[in-house]
Amino acid sequence: MSLAKRIIPCLDVDNGRVVKGVKFVDIRDAGDPVEIARRYDREGADEITFLDITATHDNRDTIVHVVEQVASEVFIPLTVGGGIRTLEDIRRMLNAGADKVGINSAAVFNPDFVREAAERFGSQCIVVAIDAKKVSLAGEPNRWEIFTHGGRKPTGIDAIEWAKKMVDYGAGEILLTSMDRDGTREGFDLPLTRAISEAVAVPVIASGGVGCLDHLADGVIEGKADAVLAASIFHFAEYTIEQAKQQMASRGIEVRL
């Protein structure tokens, strides 16, 4: 008997629709977020994450409505990320029914924002999202850096040091995305996941690259992740959450069935 490893489907939402791009191009429409969230809940998702990728500021309210609707009928933890820059943004999402918010670029530009957010709302609802990319060359010891702007802009910040710093500042959880793997379906960057998970005391969610169910189990067993996040393999009903859990259980991982 112990704590279950979590499976978290992620919905990338653009103007109120679920989309999923491969390395941010070729965006495919995957449907209505409320309907998809309902399905994931029925299939046994442990949490649901919404990533708002709406580019224009004017349409930001659409995600608030999505969260409100989902939160009134789906009773599992909900996280919202994308465009969270101010304490007011956080308050709005929590009031809409989110349990946690993901802070990404805003943390890089102003780390104190994470501290303020954790002090104000509690660490339990502050997830710091880290987009990391390998910068070491073949033959060198592994080294990853934080990237912003969808993986295009390097910051020179070491990913492991950054994760530790964010936890010191009050992050209650780390959502770690490998920008090398995101959208590739080649599996998580396992050395990166393991390095971060072993470096911090808070739970780490592995993200980026899931293409089949075995990748999820690899993230937990080899990557030491506390939770695994995937988008496209669930959206297009290639696999159900239930199948993913059965597969993880068959590899000896404790899951909520």
Add this chain to the structure above:
Amino acid sequence: MSSVAVIDYGMGNLHSIVKALQHAAPEVDVVCVSDADSILDADRVVFPGVGAIRDCMQALDQSGLSDVIQQVAKSKPLLGICLGMQALLTDSEENNGTKCLDVFAGHVLHFPESLKDCDGNSLKIPHMGWNQVHQLQQHPLWKNIPQDSRFYFVHSYYAQPDDAALMAATTEYPDAFTCALAQDNVFAVQFHPEKSQAVGLQLLKNFLHWDGHA
């Protein structure tokens, strides 16, 4: 129509708990209130909370709600959730020691540092996610909830009552800790029933039909 008051004292977001109560028992009138009269008028009271215990106790003391909750604890069904459970103990070691409401005699402790699971992996703090709840006693709030069901937790501190007879359930992380307390008309849980899908809604439904007797 029976009513349930959710105590709003500025500690955290009550949206989820209100929605979950409405969903669990549509025939019950759910109100979110912060004044003594409305709380004392309701048939049942839910005392939620997230965040730090010192802020929580300050908010309760300043608003006069500490006395109201202690009064409710003597008179009608009361459900403490998460920080709301912890605030019902005598004191907490969080924030260098914080005096609490003393409805349940006992203390709130931090999980020890460097916990390991049976494979030697470090356990993360906060204890976050779905863990099994092992019922230790028959209680109306456990009705239709299978033994060892998984509920959603997120916390770094846990309650330890002086009297083990008050323990209604335990959870292992990695050692067993008290995740539910029961005493007369008061029930308290460390997990979040409002975020624990079907079993959580069942527990809320049980509470909304509970007459306060074990």
